Amino acid sequence: MPSGKKSKQARRVAAATPPPVVSKGSGRRRQADPRVLWIAAGVVAVVVVAIVLAVVFTGGSNGSSTADLPAVGSLQGALPGAAEIDDELKGIPQNGMSLGKASAPVTLTEYVDLQCPICREFEAVVMPDVIQNYVKTGKVRVETRVLKFIGPDSEKARSAMIAAAKQNKAYNFALVLYANQGTENTGWVTDNLLGQIAASVPGMKVHQLLDERGSSSVKSQASTFDAQADADKVPGTPTLYVGKTGTKGKVVNLANADDYTSLSDAIKALL
Numbered sequence: 001m002p003s004g005k006k007s008k009q010a011r012r013v014a015a016a017t018p019p020p021v022v023s024k025g026s027g028r029r030r031q032a033d034p035r036v037l038w039i040a041a042g043v044v045a046v047v048v049v050a051i052v053l054a055v056v057f058t059g060g061s062n063g064s065s066t067a068d069l070p071a072v073g074s075l076q077g078a079l080p081g082a083a084e085i086d087d088e089l090k091g092i093p094q095n096g097m098s099l100g101k102a103s104a105p106v107t108l109t110e111y112v113d114l115q116c117p118i119c120r121e122f123e124a125v126v127m128p129d130v131i132q133n134y135v136k137t138g139k140v141r142v143e144t145r146v147l148k149f150i151g152p153d154s155e156k157a158r159s160a161m162i163a164a165a166k167q168n169k170a171y172n173f174a175l176v177l178y179a180n181q182g183t184e185n186t187g188w189v190t191d192n193l194l195g196q197i198a199a200s201v202p203g204m205k206v207h208q209l210l211d212e213r214g215s216s217s218v219k220s221q222a223s224t225f226d227a228q229a230d231a232d233k234v235p236g237t238p239t240l241y242v243g244k245t246g247t248k249g250k251v252v253n254l255a256n257a258d259d260y261t262s263l264s265d266a267i268k269a270l271l
Contacts, residue, residue: 081179
């Protein structure tokens with residue numbers, strides 16, 4: 001996501017004050033710059049309030065607002081955090097719901113819920129360092145399985161991320177969404193917001209993403225994630241597995257959402 005000390009510190013400040021809610025999930029952090037996403041916390045809060053009010057007064061309609069979105073995403077007029085995220089992920093291969101080289105010897109599998117504030121913290125605080133130290137260096141690849149534990153907004157966000165994965169931009173989309181995350185189950189995940197997020201990802205075909213969210217292939221992938229979570233008896237999000245690529249791996253228990261050390265130690269033990 002982010003890049004540069006100033007950017008990173010900003011994100012940490014923002015991530016330090018996540019939405020005032022308790023969820024079944026757990027944390028997120030971005031590398032040294034990631035927290036710049038969260039630096040825009042004040043701006044994001046205003047945006048979220050505006051979105052919620054729009055939902056209240058329009059009944060959450062998806063109306064013509066999406067018609068004004070650009071055909072292809074860019075950083076021009078992008079949402080807070082988009083530029084830092086684009087910089088953080090630049091040059092890293094994405095294939096569907098995976099990030100990093102297929103040849104990486106270690107795989108980190110993460111179960112997340114996109115409206116989980118703890119996942120947001122984890123992605124903003126821990127993952128940036130994981131990406132910088134392990135993913136960019138070809139040592140680790142990340143596989144993300146998105147769940148809908150918290151509610152309807154989780155499901156809508158999940159469908160959009162899976163649709164973004166069809167364009168190999170799932171991680172850009174998810175991180176911009178996290179950086180602009182609203183309060184759980186308030187109807188904050190609107191079509192217009194998802195369109196704005198897509199429009200903030202360079203190269204993203206915005207209307208294609210919006211159209212594909214309800215496709216049979218997206219629904220099938222979502223069902224697969226649910227089945228995998230049931231099989232692994234996932235208790236909440238985030239739940240992390242680390243193992244040699246090609247194996248299931250073992251659960252990594254973090255002390256808190258900002259616990260980079262435990263995850264890094266688990267990875268280094270396999271390298």
